[in-house]
Amino acid sequence: NAGVTQTPKFQVLKTGQSMTLQCAQDMNHEYMSWYRQDPGMGLRLIHYSVGAGITDQGEVPNGYNVSRSTTEDFPLRLLSAAPSQTSVYFCASSPDRGAETQYFGPGTRLLVL
């Protein structure tokens, strides 16, 4: 099992550009989520999904879109990047609606200039 994979590992964007952060898991987990990690603030939930076709907002959803067309994939889209979105982004999956252990990907470091 590869677990949770994320691409790219590092990305530099200019303000206003769009991009998609990819996340995939091969553990057949229904629950997937996106977090951002900023110094001194821990991890904050952006969006989450309890299964294909179902997504919902977390604590800090503004500026981000998600979709869940398959169980395996949960991409995060930045439609118009802003410097405030400079962060490290982690994707995670969990076997039981988020109540159980969450398995994290290695992260994507994003710099918005």
Added chain:
Amino acid sequence: AQSVTQPDIHITVSEGASLELRCNYSYGATPYLFWYVQSPGQGLQLLLKYFSGDTLVQGIKGFEAEFKRSQSSFNLRKPSVHWSDAAEYFCAVALRMDSSYKLIFGSGTRLLVRP
């Protein structure tokens, strides 16, 4: 509002010394509680979790944590720290939503280990 507080931003201990990392939560019901560890440049790995039952839970790498309802705490302990334990540690609470849960993390405690 529900929250998780880790009051210590940094903690430095000598190798071989004991360790306690503090975590307090604010939540109406009995929460699901977790401790995760993040090594530099890595994702997070689960150390241990508490759902119910015995309030002292054992985790990986020799860590344990004790749930104290009266103090709304879930402190992480290790009797003898190894240099490889240097990392950032996050306490988290799983909050019940309509049909799922979401994790609320504390701001983290960075552990430094003196040789």
